[in-house]
Structure formats: structure tokens, C-alpha cells
Amino acid sequence: MPSTPQATPQTAPRSVGERITILLVEDHDMVAEAIRLALDRTDDLVVVGRSLSVADALADAARLRPAVVVLDRRLPDGDGIAAIATLKAAAPGTRVLVLAGEGTPAVAAHVAEAGGSGLILKVGNLGELQDGVRLVAAGEMAFSKGLLSGALDRLTGRTAGLGTTLTPRERETLGLLGEGLGPAEIGQRLGVALNTARNHVQRVLEKLGARSQLEAVAVARREGLLP
Structure with a gap:
């Protein structure tokens, strides 16, 4: 794994050379290694750190100031989506791309409402994740196929959404x-x-x-x- 740059939140670079820096937040070793290899083998992406929990991610994001945080939704100490706002506050300018085992338009809308820049499903191919990181780093949104339009519908109020009538x-x-x-x-x-x-x-x-x-x-x- 590439060496981890030591930097303060005020001075940390947004990139390593021309490569997009990524903090990977994933607690499963085999999954994390597969994702890291897929991202690092490209010419424009580099994983500069890996966190195992929400708490670690907050500290690492503030220290490393990555361009993109690739954030697993389910972590040992909490829900990744619920941590998006805190992550972005810890590392202003960093964008967050959520990884999930499954997802629906409602979950995608939840990610967007929380300040996330996209949701990629783990059942997709690693090329989709690579492209998603690039889009997010460029200021765009990245959602797995079938999630974006549904998320937009829910965000704009065109559909009620399951559970929205709960008191x-x-x-x-x-x-x-x-x-x-x-x-x-x-x-x-x-x-x-x-x-x-x-x-x-x-x-x-x-x-x-x-x-x-x-x-x-x-x-x-x-x-x-x-x-």
C-alpha cells in the first residue's frame, strides 16, 4: 500500500502528483484489499489511507484531507451515511462516495440529503467504482444504475417514498x-x-x-x- 502522507488539515495536498487521493473506509480486509488494488492500479487514482471505523475515518480524513472518501455504509461503530456530514466537517472540500451491499432510490436519496456525492453498490464491477471516484472528484454525482433517477424523484417530491408517513x-x-x-x-x-x-x-x-x-x-x- 502506498505510504501515507503526514499532513495537517490546513496544508494537506488534494492530490499526489496528478492522482486523485482516496481514503478507503472499509472494515473487511479482503474487500478492502480488492478495492485498494483496483483503485491503485489506475494512473489517476491512489489510496492514501484506510480506516476501519467511523471514528478512525474522522481522524484520518482530517489528517490526510483526501479528495474522496470511499465510505462503506455499515461499519462497526455506526452507519456510514449518518457520518457523512461529520466527515465533511472534519475535512472541508472532501467528497464522500458511499459503498453499500444493497441500495434503493430511498437510500440513494438519503445519501444525497446527507451531503454525499454518490452511492455505488458492491455487486457492481470495480470499473464502476473507479469511474464513480473520478466523477465525484470532479464535482459530479455518481450512483449505480437505476438509483439516480429514483433518488431525484424522491428528492424533488415526485414520489412519496416508503415510510414517509410514519409518525x-x-x-x-x-x-x-x-x-x-x-x-x-x-x-x-x-x-x-x-x-x-x-x-x-x-x-x-x-x-x-x-x-x-x-x-x-x-x-x-x-x-x-x-x-
């Missing part, structure tokens, strides 16, 4: 379902009667089109409503 209490209930809690535990956490908690859960299932609590959590994660 604040129903979103809170959904979050507790995501923690693996049942109605009785949810009622205790929310300070409501068991029947009230069951009603909250039922409304969440209805609005997400789910037949079970497990399916509701799966749908919510697919749609970007849960990390």
Missing part, C-alpha cells in the same frame, strides 16, 4: 424493532401500555407493507430508514 412515535417504535425488541419491551421503553405498543407496531407494519416485525426491519433497512 415520530412510529419511527421511534421502528427503531426499537430494529434493536430486536418486542411489543412488551417497546411498551416499557416508551412508557405506554402493552396494547398501545402493539398498536404502534401494527401501524408500522401496515405503512411498510410488512407481514411481520422481522420483515418490517428488513424493509426499513433496505429503504434506508434504519442503519
